[in-house]
Amino acid sequence: MKRLGILTSGGDAPGMNAAIRAAVRTATRLGVGMVGYLDGYCGLVRGAFVELDDRAVGNIIQRGGTILGTSRCPEFFDPEVRAQAANQMKLDGVDGLIVIGGDGSFRGALALQDECGVAVAGLPGTIDNDVWGTEESIGFDTAVNTALLAIDQLRDTGESTGMMFFVEVMGRTSGAIALHTAVAGGAAGVVVPEAHAEIGLVIERIRETMAKGKRSHIIVVAEGDEAGGAFGVAPIIGKALDRPYRVVVLGHTQRGGRPTMRDRLVASEGGAMAVEALVAGRTGVMIGRQGGRSVEVNLRDVVNNGHPPVNAGLLRLAQQLSG
Numbered sequence: 289m290k291r292l293g294i295l296t297s298g299g300d301a302p303g304m305n306a307a308i309r310a311a312v313r314t315a316t317r318l319g320v321g322m323v324g325y326l327d328g329y330c331g332l333v334r335g336a337f338v339e340l341d342d343r344a345v346g347n348i349i350q351r352g353g354t355i356l357g358t359s360r361c362p363e364f365f366d367p368e369v370r371a372q373a374a375n376q377m378k379l380d381g382v383d384g385l386i387v388i389g390g391d392g393s394f395r396g397a398l399a400l401q402d403e404c405g406v407a408v409a410g411l412p413g414t415i416d417n418d419v420w421g422t423e424e425s426i427g428f429d430t431a432v433n434t435a436l437l438a439i440d441q442l443r444d445t446g447e448s449t450g451m452m453f454f455v456e457v458m459g460r461t462s463g464a465i466a467l468h469t470a471v472a473g474g475a476a477g478v479v480v481p482e483a484h485a486e487i488g489l490v491i492e493r494i495r496e497t498m499a500k501g502k503r504s505h506i507i508v509v510a511e512g513d514e515a516g517g518a519f520g521v522a523p524i525i526g527k528a529l530d531r532p533y534r535v536v537v538l539g540h541t542q543r544g545g546r547p548t549m550r551d552r553l554v555a556s557e558g559g560a561m562a563v564e565a566l567v568a569g570r571t572g573v574m575i576g577r578q579g580g581r582s583v584e585v586n587l588r589d590v591v592n593n594g595h596p597p598v599n600a601g602l603l604r605l606a607q608q609l610s611g
């Protein structure tokens with residue numbers, strides 16, 4: 289390995305920059321060059337890249353977003369376009385690729401490996417924490433902490449006014465942000481895409497707590513819930529309880545901001561290990577977190593297993609602790 293490429297793909301996530309920094313500086317230590325492809329797979333196809341050395345990644349560890357830019361690149365679904373990208377890498381003198389993104393991005397990376405023989409390594413980078421084979425993906429911890437900040441602030445106005453708040457967090461197909469935010473934020477209820485019939489349970493619990501004198505309620509709703517996110521869930525619960533409510537959509541605020549210590553740490557270990565794997569000749573791996581440690585996971589297992597199931601224990605806890 290003389291020169292590696294790195295790119296960020298899909299939605300951006302806080303901590304991606306820390307991963308880029310760690311990968312570049314590890315490559316330098318190992319005597320390997322590094323380029324950063326711009327805007328995900330679109331930059332790879334066009335040969336749009338920047339040279340990355342130790343100084344190019346200075347002062348970025350604390351920044352959200354990604355200095356390389358990211359995109360969803362529909363043309364990469366086409367095998368001919370992937371062949372063009374592999375060819376472009378050869379022209380650029382790049383022998384391996386690190387992809388930071390979610391399972392969709394990893395499908396693209398595996399296709400590139402299988403069809404064109406490109407050595408690839410993946411780093412799970414998505415606020416959704418919906419990648420199989422890792423306990424946490426880069427950006428998840430920061431996103432949950434951003435949502436928690438909003439909830440803590442809503443508690444103040446909720447307690448003062450007796451208002452019921454429906455807080456919509458991100459997660460089109462994954463309730464991980466909603467669930468962790470609900471438990472850590474002490475919410476009165478949570479509604480996630482992976483579970484059904486929680487709305488009835490939430491109504492029941494809120495009735496019980498109102499009877500005990502609880503004045504304000506915060507219900508966390510994942511955007512992808514079948515009832516249609518917070519704007520779909522709020523009128524159902526509001527009507528059943530005959531109570532006024534407000535809807536707060538946190539949206540893309542959860543994608544930005546300075547990464548937490550956890551995200552910086554996970555990203556730093558992952559970035560370093562991804563380079564080490566490729567330089568040692570190990571391809572088709574993802575650096576995940578298992579048992580609180582960074583480990584190499586087979587990338588094919590990651591994409592074949594799809595999204596991990598919802599944490600049933602945490603879902604029970606969220607319901608059990610509302611009082």
Ligand code: ADP
Binds near residue numbers: 359363364366397
């Ligand atoms: P994420 O990586 O966060 O899951 P997406 O599913 O949107 O996000 O995928 C990001 C990008 O990865 C897509 O826009 C596309 O460029 C590439 N990609 C996704 N799935 C595939 C696939 N099956 N084959 C080739 N490329 C893919």
Ligand code: F6P
Binds near residue numbers: 299415458511
């Ligand atoms: O990156 C994941 C995510 O933030 C999801 O939680 C959300 O559903 C989606 O991306 C939003 O993506 P976009 O900005 O492309 O609409």
